[in-house]
Amino acid sequence: MNVGEVAALAGVTVRTLHHYDRIGLLSPSGRTAAGYRRYSAADLDRLHQVLLYRELGFPLEEVATLLDDPSADPVEHLRRQHRLLRDRLDRTAAMVAAVEKEMEARQMGISLTPRERFEVFGDHDPEQYEAEVQERWGDTDAYRESSRRAAAYTKDDWVRVTAEGEDVEARMAAALQAGVAPDSPEAMDLAEEARQQISRNFYDCSPEVHAGLGRLYVEDERFTAHYERRAAGLAQWVSTAVQANAARQGA
Amino acid sequence: MNVGEVAALAGVTVRTLHHYDRIGLLSPSGRTAAGYRRYSAADLDRLHQVLLYRELGFPLEEVATLLDDPSADPVEHLRRQHRLLRDRLDRTAAMVAAVEKEMEARQMGISLTPRERFEVFGDHDPEQYEAEVQERWGDTDAYRESSRRAAAYTKDDWVRVTAEGEDVEARMAAALQAGVAPDSPEAMDLAEEARQQISRNFYDCSPEVHAGLGRLYVEDERFTAHYERRAAGLAQWVSTAVQANAARQGA
DNA sequence: GCTTGACCCTGACGCGACGTCAGGCTGTGC
DNA sequence: GCACAGCCTGACGTCGCGTCAGGGTCAAGC
Numbered sequence: 001m002n003v004g005e006v007a008a009l010a011g012v013t014v015r016t017l018h019h020y021d022r023i024g025l026l027s028p029s030g031r032t033a034a035g036y037r038r039y040s041a042a043d044l045d046r047l048h049q050v051l052l053y054r055e056l057g058f059p060l061e062e063v064a065t066l067l068d069d070p071s072a073d074p075v076e077h078l079r080r081q082h083r084l085l086r087d088r089l090d091r092t093a094a095m096v097a098a099v100e101k102e103m104e105a106r107q108m109g110i111s112l113t114p115r116e117r118f119e120v121f122g123d124h125d126p127e128q129y130e131a132e133v134q135e136r137w138g139d140t141d142a143y144r145e146s147s148r149r150a151a152a153y154t155k156d157d158w159v160r161v162t163a164e165g166e167d168v169e170a171r172m173a174a175a176l177q178a179g180v181a182p183d184s185p186e187a188m189d190l191a192e193e194a195r196q197q198i199s200r201n202f203y204d205c206s207p208e209v210h211a212g213l214g215r216l217y218v219e220d221e222r223f224t225a226h227y228e229r230r231a232a233g234l235a236q237w238v239s240t241a242v243q244a245n246a247a248r249q250g251a
Numbered sequence: 252m253n254v255g256e257v258a259a260l261a262g263v264t265v266r267t268l269h270h271y272d273r274i275g276l277l278s279p280s281g282r283t284a285a286g287y288r289r290y291s292a293a294d295l296d297r298l299h300q301v302l303l304y305r306e307l308g309f310p311l312e313e314v315a316t317l318l319d320d321p322s323a324d325p326v327e328h329l330r331r332q333h334r335l336l337r338d339r340l341d342r343t344a345a346m347v348a349a350v351e352k353e354m355e356a357r358q359m360g361i362s363l364t365p366r367e368r369f370e371v372f373g374d375h376d377p378e379q380y381e382a383e384v385q386e387r388w389g390d391t392d393a394y395r396e397s398s399r400r401a402a403a404y405t406k407d408d409w410v411r412v413t414a415e416g417e418d419v420e421a422r423m424a425a426a427l428q429a430g431v432a433p434d435s436p437e438a439m440d441l442a443e444e445a446r447q448q449i450s451r452n453f454y455d456c457s458p459e460v461h462a463g464l465g466r467l468y469v470e471d472e473r474f475t476a477h478y479e480r481r482a483a484g485l486a487q488w489v490s491t492a493v494q495a496n497a498a499r500q501g502a
Numbered sequence: 503g504c505t506t507g508a509c510c511c512t513g514a515c516g517c518g519a520c521g522t523c524a525g526g527c528t529g530t531g532c
Numbered sequence: 533g534c535a536c537a538g539c540c541t542g543a544c545g546t547c548g549c550g551t552c553a554g555g556g557t558c559a560a561g562c
Contacts, residue, residue: 004509009365011372014510019549034557036510044365051372055346060548078354085347092343095306096336097463101471103329103454104464107416108477114260114295121262121302165358203354212348213355220352222361255538265539270520285528287539311519 001039003028010047025064026050049077056084082203095120168194172238173231182240191238191245207246214242252290254279261298276315277301300328307335333454346371419445423489424482433491442489442496458502465493 007014020026021037026046030038039047046067053063066072098120105112172190180186191210198205205213217223217239227235258265271277272288277297279288290298297318304314317323349371356363423441431437442461449456456464468474468490478486 002510010369013550015550016548018512023548032510032557034510035512036557041365044368048365048368051369052346052350054548055372075354075357078350078357082347082350082354085343085350089340089343089347092336092340095303096333096340099303099329099333099336100454100456100460100464101467103326103333104449104467105473106326106329108474110473110477112473114292114299117295117299118261118302121306198355203351205351209351213351216352216355222356222363223359226359226361253539264521266520266522269541274519283528283539285539286541287528305519 001044003037003039006039006044006047009044010051012051020047020050020060023060023064025060052081056081056088079203086204091120164197168197169227169230172241173234176231176234176237182237183244187237187241188245188248191241194238194242195245207249211243211246214239214246217242252295254288254290257290257295257298260295261302263302271298271301271311274311274315276311303332307332307339330454337455342371415448419448420478420481423492424485427482427485427488433488434495438488438492439496439499442492445489445493446496458497458500462494462497462502465490465497468493 001009003014003017007017017026017037021028026043028037029040029043032038049067050060050063053066054060058066066077098117102112102117168190172187172194175187175190176182191214195205195207195210198210217227217235224235227238252260254265254268258268268277268288272279277294280291280294281289283289300318301311301314304317305311309317317328349368353363353368419441423438423445426438426441427433442465446456446458446461449461468478468486475486478489
């Protein structure tokens with residue numbers, strides 16, 4: 001793909017892509033004979049990461065260091081993005097609530113204190129963010145050592161995580177074939193196991209979130225295909241089990 | 252208050268306040284003999300509005316025109332801020348969901364299409380935002396006329412809205428004194444009336460949101476005082492009624 | 503084959519919203 | 533009375549692009 005197409009797809013301007021190329025944040029992997037930039041699928045992938053981090057308020061230079069860190073695997077980026085997005089969700093919800101409180105107060109003829117009104121602005125990312133930067137980039141030998149170990153851990157973990165996922169899926173398939181109903185306690189327990197596994201290995205997956213994923217399993221054909229390859233009807237079975245489990249927990 | 256105190260309170264730097272003064276966005280209402288800036292309560296109020304709009308991505312110059320528009324009452328600002336914040340909440344939630352989908356896909360060995368991944372960025376504020384600017388600033392005579400009428404409406408509405416609020420509150424107080432239980436259908440109907448009134452006159456107030464407000468009535472002493480001035484025990488009564496009504500509607 | 507118009511390139515300057523000194527005045531606790 | 537935190541006004545720097553300017557490229561139609 002050339003610049004114009006990429007820009008249209010990603011919702012940025014051509015100038016922005018030029019800029020990212022210039023500062024070395026995202027250089028297209030190839031050029032035509034005439035010097036036209038050619039973007040590969042991997043380039044698009046990186047652009048996606050860049051835009052996410054940018055949206056989250058990271059300066060571009062820091063985005064570059066984050067993405068060029070060889071010891072950071074993709075899952076780590078996703079996990080960080082997820083955490084930051086949830087923080088932002090919470091903050092925005094707090095601001096919405098503050099505006100609602102303000103309107104209500106106004107109607108009743110009550111006035112809020114300045115301190116109260118500014119509360120919602122005060123302290124957000126910078127602190128936690130600084131803390132994370134310190135944690136990640138404190139450049140001591142100890143850091144570099146632990147970083148290497150962390151990278152090693154991550155690889156081991158990856159194998160373990162995949163195996164865990166396989167295990168639960170296999171037991172779900174077995175249950176389906178044994179005629180276990182997807183809304184039975186047994187099925188729900190398996191769904192709960194899957195949920196806790198996600199929470200341990202990826203991000204904090206609430207019953208509500210898990211129910212959303214459950215819907216995905218039947219609505220998105222690629223997820224459906226993944227389950228159906230293992231056993232016919234498994235996608236629907238897992239979807240139902242996950243949602244029943246979420247409902248059981250009050251979601 | 253002088254610059255340093257205001258800056259600390261609002262979570263901005265002194266330089267930012269200097270900047271706002273220089274560009275005429277927020278000039279303190281007074282100065283000491285030595286030239287020190289003195290900020291009044293009204294100045295703090297304006298700063299609060301500025302920071303909210305800034306957070307929402309408005310350029311400072313536009314913030315100035317919005318806040319200096321004599322035909323825009325405070326409620327209109329709050330309503331707009333509420334709408335924009337909810338939009339942002341929705342967008343952030345969508346991004347969170349997208350990241351979750353991505354992780355799930357990755358674990359299953361599925362890859363999403365570029366188009367899909369960029370979907371969540373594509374189109375946000377600019378369009379609606381432009382539309383609103385057009386709507387508000389299309390400078391025709393018709394606009395100016397309707398603007399005047401809208402401003403007039405707003406004042407009439409304000410009287411009507413206050414009267415409506417008074418009416419519901421009075422009937423709630425009467426019900427309390429007549430011994431109506433706050434979780435009775437009659438009380439819940441009154442709560443529902445209050446909720447619909449907020450939705451009509453201020454912003455879309457879902458049962459969940461209303462339940463939140465209900466909690467406020469007993470948690471925040473000023474809201475409590477507002478109700479208690481009318482009748483002893485009314486704050487708790489209304490709070491319970493509102494939350495019971497929300498629960499009745501599945502919130 | 504030639505033109506036309508959309509698309510691409512590389513500078514280079516501009517801008518918004520501050521950050522960051524520099525150099526100097528002010529207010530207060532000991 | 534003096535140290536030191538806090539305030540003032542320039543003035544220049546920075547980041548993430550927007551916006552020309554001046555010129556090459558490519559597919560389509562004549």
